[in-house]
Amino acid sequence: MTKLLHIDSSILGDHSTGRALTADVVAHFRAKEANLEVTHRDLVAQPLPHLDMELFSQFGKDIPADAPRRDEHVQSAEVLAEFEAADIVVIAAPLYNFGVPSQLKSWIDRLMIAGRTFRYVPTGIEGLIGQKKIVIVATRGGIYEENTPAAAFEHETSYLKAVFASLGQEVTAIIAEGLARNGGANRDAILAAAKDKIAAL
Template structure:
């Protein structure tokens, strides 16, 4: 069994999403002794954003640009890691109502028609079957359903929709929100999230 652990926060040790994702991984290591964990720190080592050079290479054009070649190989590794993994843990803070750009760059490399999804006569079909995903969500404000700002939430909803598009429908969100509303609120949100993680079962 393999678990792919992605982090995307730029805050390092101060990141709540990193704390949560690490705890989720530790929980799975307890539940599945011997599980192989593959780690990708997307903030520390991000892929380039897609360019015309990438698109040309995707369509078979040769490239002599060493930077683009290395980045294409990184994208191939992203895909191989995802396809080989049974569990996906995504550390995803909210940045400006959405996800960090390094996480979007990762998505742009693994959302590939014919590999992770395909178009059919009845619509798109996800090809990543029988995988579980856990989203470690952290955000400064409160955007959960029923809150005044819920309509501005394009972080968790985007990831859930994207994963479903790729065929990953077993998705658990572990959320700590309201982190910027005061120290007590932050501590309480993190405590609730850790309790949710402790309740994760095999």
């Protein structure tokens, strides 16, 4: 059994490009893997609260039945367990205000647990979760690729690569950018190129 975790984070509902593309990625893996179990977590439909000191201080601990905010602690533990159990993780990462949606940031804040998912070593940081396949679908209105004027403003794929490198993971990024350029004139070609990359996963 191969476990795939599908993370959506676009606020644009049926108008979201990233939601459509992550669905294509999941369909691709369904066709490829006979025994695929898919868990879909929609971070907009079911938002995680911002991480705070109370939640952070209880990470990885047994939560007593009468603990204050028990549901939120349990939710953090479920999110982490889902991620740890996954062999493949497909993440929609729309570019909002030069970064990832805050809903996605809240999810990442549930995964980064020193001593559990990574540890500090003399040379830096080391992942503790084995090897997963991580696929990021990055959707962007503008263009931020290397050597373009706005490259330094891109804090979405670059940020996610840093996060997953810290967890010992390599990332495959499907980038659909320039979607809003020239009134969306190149949209179809951009999506076709993204679908080609998905087919090659």
